[in-house]
Amino acid sequence: MAQYVFTMNRVGKIVPPKRQILKDISLSFFPGAKIGLLGLNGSGKSTLIRIMAGVDKDIEGEATPMPNLNIGYLPQEPQLDPQQTVRQAVEEGLGDVFQAQKKLDEIYAAYAEPDADFDALAAEQAKYEAILSTSDGGSPEQQLEVAADALRLPAWDAKIEHLSGGEKRRVALCKLLLQKPDMLLLDEPTNHLDAESVEWLEQFLTRYPGTVVAVTHDRYFLDNAAEWILELDRGHGIPWKGNYSSWLDQKEDRLKQEEASESARQKAIKKELEWVRQNPKGRQAKSKARIARFEELNSQEYQKRNETQEIFIPVGDRLGNEVIEFKNVSKAYGDRLLIDNLSMKIPAGAIVGIIGPNGAGKSTLFRMLTGKEQPDSGEIVKGPTVKLAYVDQSRDALAADKTVFEEISGGADVLTVGKYETPSRAYIGRFNFKGGDQQKLVGNLSGGERGRLHLAKTLIAGGNMLLLDEPSNDLDVETLRALEDALLEFAGSVMVISHDRWFLDRIATHILAFEGDSHVEFFDGNYQEYEADKRTRLGEEAAKPKRLRYKPITR
Template identity: 35%
Template sequence: MKPFLQAENLSKRWGELMLFENISFTVFEGAKVALIAKNGTGKSSLLDLLAGKESPDEGIITLSNDVKMGYFEQIPDLNPNNTVIEEVFESDNEKIKTVKAFELAMAHNKQDEITAISAKMDELNAWAIEVEIKQILTELKINFLEQKVSELSGGQQKRLALAKVLINQPDLLILDEPTNHLDLEMIEWLEAYLEKTKSTLLMVTHDRYFLDRVCNEIIEMEDNQIYRYQGNYSYFLEKRDERIAMQQASISKAKNLMRTEIEWMRRMPKARSHKAKYRVDAFQDLKNKASQNIREDKVEMNVKSARLGKKIVELEHVSKSFPGVKLIEDFSYKFQRFEKVGIVGKNGTGKSTFLNLLTQTLTPDSGAIEIGQTIKFGYYRQEGIAFDPREKVIEAVQKIAEFIHFEDGTKMSATQMLTHFLFPPETQYNYIEKLSGGEQRRLYLCTVLMQNPNFLILDEPTNDLDIMTLNVLEDYLQSFAGCVVVVSHDRFFMDKIVDHLFVFEGEGAITDFPGNYTVYRNKVEEEEQQKAKAEAKKKAEAKAKSEAVAKPSQPQTKKKLSFKEKREFEQLENEIPELEEQIGELEDLLNSGTLKHDELYEKSLQLDDMKSQLDEKELRWLELSELG
């Protein structure tokens, strides 16, 4: 395998903070690599170094000759004065330049230019890349080509930057949180695109389904050590547990051995001089190993929630529109105690508007929303809150409460609470501006939960949080003694948390779906397959009818089944009902709510495979039945 990118003994500080020190790894051609590390350990800084945006304090980065790199950053570097079409096609690639000229000529209906450029497109064989570019733009909903970049929202700019990187088809693709600001359909498309791409891939993402399906190698950065796992996210979890168990066992063994070595080392120097020197040296290694403290920091979030009364939140015939856009129409619902609802839908269908109606930030055009007297909202907004960057971490928390009360009746100081949220005492007195984006998100989460809400509203809570924090947040929400409403593009997170979904269909329609996201997507895909099958059958019948009309005088000779085909037909008549029964049982199991998230994923894949088998068998049965 050819090494595309090599990092040797890299170190980087940010002010007084050491992000990472003396780390080394290689990305080989064709690999699809994910980088996993806790927030604040310098993942984005490392990608900046690898992409040549920053320089390491120490170490060497080597990019193989003629390797073209594309870098998608968390904060896009775009020219605000360009139109979208000018920015997205900014490239040194002659084919892409020609496609850009063609699109501009088409946009302004310049017929002479269209004819001339079309000839050049033929010459360069650029039509295939033009089709792929249009697909990327369509899937990422980039249809505002004449608009200035400066006029776009933050989410639109992120999608534009992603499209620009993909269109250039680099040999090495570096992506920093590519799924943020994408809706679920876009994420699923990007997932499929990256699975098929020939580009070598290095990315940071917290989307665990994305990791599992796209990546074939995981690099974990922990305590200035690099651990490599040749497999996807599921494999990483399994092997990481084994690694930690082995380290803990090794430390325990070292501590036992150390007792005898300490006794020996304490003997008189005269006795020691007769021993081999290697044993003295080995003792120091043993001491270092035994003194290691292998533990996993966890964010403990068993914060007390306020008591819930009988009335929670009730919506009656609620409607909300903005000029030219109908978002919610005649929606009624009564929330029950302890329920957890996920909200899904395309961007612009009213998800955030719905949350603002719940919290009475917005008022409905018609209908009523009644809030129970005991309800205390905790609202984690997508845009976060504007911390004062010159304020210290501890000061931001102390503004809310000096002490936080817990379910078991105990209380904790603001300093102790921050320590639980992985902000050690030395970090608590840092200025907020020194925190990474993920650390600021974790701090924001802390300030929301410590207010003891009993109705949590979470708008894209997974953005910029590391996987370790997400795991603990999920555990907290599963045992949370209150209601939860969550908007998230993280399918793994939704599958673990929600009992049912509000599906925002567009044009004001909201459907209450009884199940989590994977169950919902399976149902949608099944309906799409059935629709496609019905349309294909309709076309085939229409074609057969037209052919029969065109050739009425030709005698129809019917081919008879061979002995082998008869046996196959009989076998299919037995297999199809059995397979339908197995599919029904599996669907019941998926809808039961008893499966763990990893079992749910595995069974969903199994269901897809069984449905594909059923489709094939039914088509074959139809073919044979027409002959029999």
């Protein structure tokens, strides 16, 4: 094979209105390299992937794949045939293999013919057996089932036109992985996957013989599967030989040499590095310490002192010892039993990470907590001091024609945030909308910026019990880090739905896991500790991701 599978020579890209998003990028990609693509929201990561895929040809410079290189590309919104079933779409990924199997079956039958030409048949047989032998991982049927289970695909006979956006992405990813191209270009492959499916994908790509370039904010993937980090910083592509943790080390050194205005980012990186270097027990979030520091964390002096942080979450009234208790709660949705006899007690100061496949019942749990739905049996008891603040996944309520400042402040210069009055611009700045960013139109914001805006708007009222539904979706690594720091400093309790394992390991004191068959497990510890416990309880095979199953409802 050639020394490089892909080369970029002085590649640049200008986007409206005359903004140079990529500048003078010259890179060469090694065969089999595993590359994680990092950068702030809007830095050009998806643009670079589209250029490499040959989708965007309107560029400066040259982007050249090796001759006959087979490139597979997963965009953020893949196009599938709406009339196909899930199985028909996924089978296309193994088209050559299925065709070879069919031809072999015909050859085996032809041997029985009285006038069979054994030499010709043997030559044909060898050709098609060679195709099957290069397709490792068992028979085509086995490969289909393993990948479909691991990515938790919908039923084989489900029509593509009836699937959600997340389900379509999983189908497209499954089809692409089964094709086994020479080079995989993946734009946010972990979106709409739960934590266990992300872990399976990470292991699959680690073993994958081809080159992989992935835009992802999943830092365990970047740590465990990436051998290179390609950072897009102010238009330039900066390669780093090593994984995410080693990249963090050199990034801290690089920021030290840059201007003082980077000090907030440098401080945030330093905090994450300290966590990376701690032993596992030292990583447990200090929930009691946060509650004990309530007065300091909630004081105006602390808030002023803390203005270098990118995100600051205001807290409401002091949280008492009685927070939330589930007593024998069961909940069905249609003919599916989502939650079967759940009993648990959330301690004060806990950060509970909620994990499980899409459709398992995680958002339904939140709707029961907010009173939008009721349990079918059992009860949910909320403590007398609890004030909920619920940040859902929907960002559609944001007005596209307003500026960031107008959307949050309503035009007022002073906001009442929790119990305090604060300048509107200062509050909005706490969510990393600085200066001119506050005059951006909401309709022009990236997904990550909309996520921050939604968070800022929802949290104005103040609350001491946060319910966060996938807050890490669309956030770049810098903002994720800031959100983690903000949650660790928050002097209340938090329940957070997330599939980001690094995020959960860094902040979670407890895990609430939807494990399938309507069972929900409440575990004292972070994600890694929960996974170790699950393997002990259920065995290695049971711990692998599988398509979602529910207990039948007995009436």
